Amino acid sequence: MLNLVLFGPPGSGKGTQADNLKAKYNLVHISTGDLLRQEIKDQTALGLEAKKLMDQGLLVPDAVVIGMISSKLDANKNAAGFIFDGFPRTVAQAEALDALLTEKGTAIAQCLFLHVGEEALVKRLLHRGATSSRADDRDESIIRNRVKVYREQTLPVADYYAAENKSTDIPGEGTIEETFELLVAQVEKLK
Ligand code: AMP
Numbered sequence: 122m123l124n125l126v127l128f129g130p131p132g133s134g135k136g137t138q139a140d141n142l143k144a145k146y147n148l149v150h151i152s153t154g155d156l157l158r159q160e161i162k163d164q165t166a167l168g169l170e171a172k173k174l175m176d177q178g179l180l181v182p183d184a185v186v187i188g189m190i191s192s193k194l195d196a197n198k199n200a201a202g203f204i205f206d207g208f209p210r211t212v213a214q215a216e217a218l219d220a221l222l223t224e225k226g227t228a229i230a231q232c233l234f235l236h237v238g239e240e241a242l243v244k245r246l247l248h249r250g251a252t253s254s255r256a257d258d259r260d261e262s263i264i265r266n267r268v269k270v271y272r273e274q275t276l277p278v279a280d281y282y283a284a285e286n287k288s289t290d291i292p293g294e295g296t297i298e299e300t301f302e303l304l305v306a307q308v309e310k311l312k
Contacts, residue, residue, distance in 0.1 A: 138300060
């Protein structure tokens with residue numbers, strides 16, 4: 122199995138590139154943000170609780186997202202591999218993911234870390250906010266809060282994978298095509 126973590130701050134292009142990698146390598150794309158937005162759309166109790174946190178740019182509890190990931194792994198037993206987008210966002214989530222994958226006799230092959238500076242992120246997210254229905258992309262102070270939460274709670278996840286020699290830095294400020302080529306070059310090395 123080829124299991125990849127697509128890592129980086131909000132607005133670094135994880136969703137777009139995860140879709141591209143999914144298509145090229147026939148992977149199952151799991152985005153915890155998308156799963157949570159579906160819960161909100163379906164007006165489930167979980168979705169209504171999560172929305173309060175998401176609207177402020179705060180993380181939802183680890184147990185909630187780990188439970189979602191566990192069900193997705195179980196629902197895709199014959200997958201060629203997974204691409205995780207927006208997960209893990211805390212070291213506790215990274216540890217839980219390792220445990221779930223070990224149970225299935227597999228592991229994370231690599232964490233691909235997209236690097237984009239804060240001003241470029243804010244610009245991209247405000248642009249996305251103007252053209253999509255995401256409430257958390259419309260307000261600059263919420264965007265900056267998400268970047269702060271990323272720095273404080275999520276960045277240690279990159280160190281977690283680096284300690285296992287499983288993190289690769291990818292410059293993410295080029296065009297979608299340029300960044301995709303850089304990602305593919307790394308994935309080819311893993312195959
Ligand atoms: P995203 O679509 O990845 O930008 O996620 C949107 C929002 O969903 C985040 O700002 C968090 O509130 C929540 N979220 C998504 N994934 C996670 C996660 N792995 N852990 C905690 N909260 C998450």
